Amino acid sequence: MMFKELHPSLRNAMYVVLFSFTALVAATFYTIRLTYKNFEPVMDKNYYEIGLNYEKAIENQKELLKEGYLIKTNWDNQVLLPMGESEISVQLEKNGTLTNQNAKSMIVYLERNATTKNTAHFNLTPTANGFVGKIPLLEKGTWNLRLVADIDGKSFEREGKISVK
Secondary structure, X not given: OOXXXXXXXXXXXXXXXXXXXXXXXXXXXXXXXXXXXXXXOOOOOOHHHHHHHHHHHHHHHHHHHHOOEEEEEOOOOOOEEOOEEEEEEEEEEEOOEEOHHHEXXXXXXXXXXXXXXXXXXXXXXXXXXXXXXXXEEOOOEEEEEEEEEEEOOEEEEEXXXXXXX
């Protein structure tokens, strides 16, 4: 016995202290292990560059809005989207007129708040009256939906939320 020359009550107290310390060390290592196992990086790895270009992006967005650009989708009026693969069609308008040829590309970003785990992006295919693509909706709940068009090298964005049932 480690504390055999001590009084029984003091001996019990020493065992409680020793057990508590061992449990604390074990819990700390377990927490560190869990942290590394489930680690998720920050939202965007290029946050510094994005910060530098942020002002320019806002200016571009304002300029394109002033020019009358607008992004519409077939998902705009759907309250709940079903799980599985859903087709999205996106139209780019300028002053109420369809103007898809002005956009080089249209990308759909699906994101959850504060995590990169389920972030996905999809390049849509240009057609005569817009851009289309099939988007796999694999998890229920609310998603942030970003549509990003490249108009003459300028990024034009529209953000919204979709709910998957």
